[in-house]
């Protein structure tokens with residue numbers, strides 16, 4: 001039985017989208033099944049794309065969450081222009097999800113809680129790297145990370161990895177690092193079909209009120225699209 005979208009498109013696409021992400025993870029179809037491409041748009045209108053990890057898709061009220069450096073290229077672009085797009089693709093499943101929406105910052109307490117679940121090496125990375133800023137060499141980068149680790153109380157002697165987990169002090173989240181929520185206003189679920197007769201379902205809705213969160217949205221409208 002070929003994989004298809006339901007004949008009658010569901011009124012809300014997000015539970016189905018979330019189940020696709022869960023299935024890709026459960027079946028370990030690739031090394032990072034929760035990887036998605038995020039597109040931001042700079043002030044001059046030029047888009048840029050990069051892969052990040054989707055840490056959560058909250059179907060109700062409808063946003064996905066990823067973590068990054070707020071001062072990075074994507075961080076500054078998304079702060080200035082809140083329109084963003086996300087794309088998942090699982091080649092092994094013949095499925096693609098296209099998402100469009102509006103960005104907000106995750107609540108600080110949520111970012112704090114997530115940061116504390118991370119390995120100390122990743123915590124140090126968040127302090128040690130001025131993501132997207134130029135640096136003259138790999139060696140300078142390693143030196144910068146080591147010296148910031150020492151400032152945080154890590155007993156790093158040579159390099160950044162010579163430390164046992166027992167010696168690690170609590171590392172607080174840097175204020176310039178945390179979560180973004182992408183509030184979902186459009187979704188396309190795509191299923192690969194034989195002879196390029198793919199299945200495409202498209203849903204959209206509008207934001208009625210973004211303040212205060214959670215965003216208030218209109219109901220979804222949906223249609224099928226030709227492949």
Ligand SMILES: Cc1cc2nc3c(=O)[nH]c(=O)nc-3n(C[C@H](O)[C@H](O)[C@H](O)COP(=O)(O)O)c2cc1C
Pocket residue numbers: 032035048049050051052053054066067068069072073074075131132
């Ligand atoms: C599989 C994969 C997962 C990644 N996950 C993240 C992530 O969750 N957060 C992040 O900031 N960068 C992540 N990156 C690195 C980004 O792709 C990118 O290099 C970095 O965020 C800088 O992007 P920017 O300069 O456009 O802001 C990941 C890269 C790959 C290939």
